[in-house]
Amino acid sequence: MKIPLSYVARNLWARRLTTALTGAGLALVVFVFATVMMLDEGLRTTLVTTGEYDNVVVVRRSAETEVQSGIDRAQAAVVASHAAIALGADGQPLWSKETVVLIALNKRGSDKPSNVIIRGIGPLGFALRPQVRLTAGRMFRPGAAEVIAGASIARRFAGAGIGETLHFGQREWTVVGLFDAGNSGFDSEIWGDADQLMPAFRRNVYSAMVLRLADGARFDRLRQDIETDPRLTLDVKREQTFYADQSKALSTFISVLGLVLSVVFSIGAMIGATITMYASVANRVGEIGTLRALGFRRRSILAAFLAESMLLAVAGGALGLAGASLMQFISFSTTNFQSFAELAFGFRLTPAIVLETLLFSLIMGVTGGLLPALRAARLPIIDALRAV
Structure with missing residues (x-):
């Protein structure tokens, strides 16, 4: 029983x-x-979720993050000409040459600073991240001292709200928009025009390149071509893999x-x-x-x-x-x-x-x-x- x-x-x-x-x-x-x-x-x-499967990140060989990386303009031009890169509706290749810099900002209601990523993107940098969308304000204008901030940054850091001003790179930058990145790592970043941010931080090399593959199956060929090219000293990773490794x-x-x-x-x-x-x-x-x-x-x-x-x-x-x-x-x-x-x-x-x-x-x-x-x-x- x-x-x-x-x-x-x-x-x-x-x-x-x-x-x-x-x-x-x-x-x-x-x-x-x-x-x-x-x-x-x-x-x-x-x-x-920060990365897209068909997006590829190109960084300097052995660099674990974009902050540690550097790609000169000649190498960036070689990568940008590869046949595996997808073309947009206007026939232009989908790539973005980007610069990534760390700055210290004070949190709201506190004098304690914390590091924040400033990302300078190219004209197609926003289009390469479909999970990112503007939620308030407008996109920054190319050539202007304007930036847009992630929702998480705007809530926690002083001066990062829409209409407020941030001081870094010896310049004043106006926050003209807020974006939501779907709870990805981009929510913790501030974006601006790469061509404006590079001279502000006295940079003459890019931190990384992001590009979209025309066909995801061509990733191995792209990686082999770039990593074996004697003119280049670069590593290639899928964007999802690149950010997952950082965790x-x-x-x-x-x-x-x-x-x-x-x-x-x-x-x-x-x-x-x-x-x-x-x-x-x-x-x-x-x-x-x-x-x-x-x-x-x-x-x-x-x-x-x-x-x-x-x-x-x-x-x-x-x-x-x-x-x-x-x-x-x-x-x-x-x-x-x-x-x-x-x-x-x-x-x-x-x-x-x-x-x-x-x-x-x-x-x-x-x-x-x-x-x-x-x-x-x-x-x-x-x-x-x-x-x-």
Whole structure:
């Protein structure tokens, strides 16, 4: 005979206070575990969605970021003439020669500066990023000291709002528009005319080139032609791959920190669950003896106590997951270890994270309840009945 699940649930309800305290501890652990995973997923998604699959980024060989890169005008002209580049409706090749510079801006209501990326783009730089759209104001005029700011930058930094003025590169720049980049890394940038920004920062080389492939299958040929050309010292990557690589260092740090916190907290939670279940066994010795006398076998007792522990863990896990899901409405910013610029991103909950979190809860429940369940199953019937 098997012990009904409803009987197990009623036992948890009979010990409501102990159940609530143990479930709260498990929920806290699950909250930390799920939050870290959501943070890591949000970072990865932000940087991956920054790029388009058919877009290619060309940087100086061995440069990990655009800030570290440099492409002189002669090399840029060679790349711009490659036959693999797509043509626009006007017959012009779709490429953008860009310059990327870090500047320090103060946050609103604070004197604490933080690094922000200034990106100078070519005439087609905006068209190459279909996920970017103007939400307020207008596009900057070529040849003018005007810039447009990402939505995240405008909210957090002084002088970056529409109509405000920023001072950098020994010039005053007017913010004439705001853009939204679909929660990608571009939301944490300020864009302007590359031909105006380069002399302002006394640059005579580009940081990178972005181009659109006429056919995604021609990427390998393009890369081979550029990387084997003796006139060039450049690397070629798909735009999505290029930005995803920049998340690795920060993602690894978040994952390691989250793993350490989750392990430490989960040990405490499992100890709490074990103590709770041992107390349950100690208080129900007579009940266990009665069940055995009625014909329930040892494995049924073992299964019942394990089910009780797992049910408690699932309830705590669901509560922790519900709390973690609220974090999706909170934005977060940190320094990108690759570019040293501030990067804004949010928490992202996916079905995979939900499943992994609930599995983590079940593992804690099984681990914490196994020894007490074995003790309950091994109690001799006669000794157990004497406690009635």
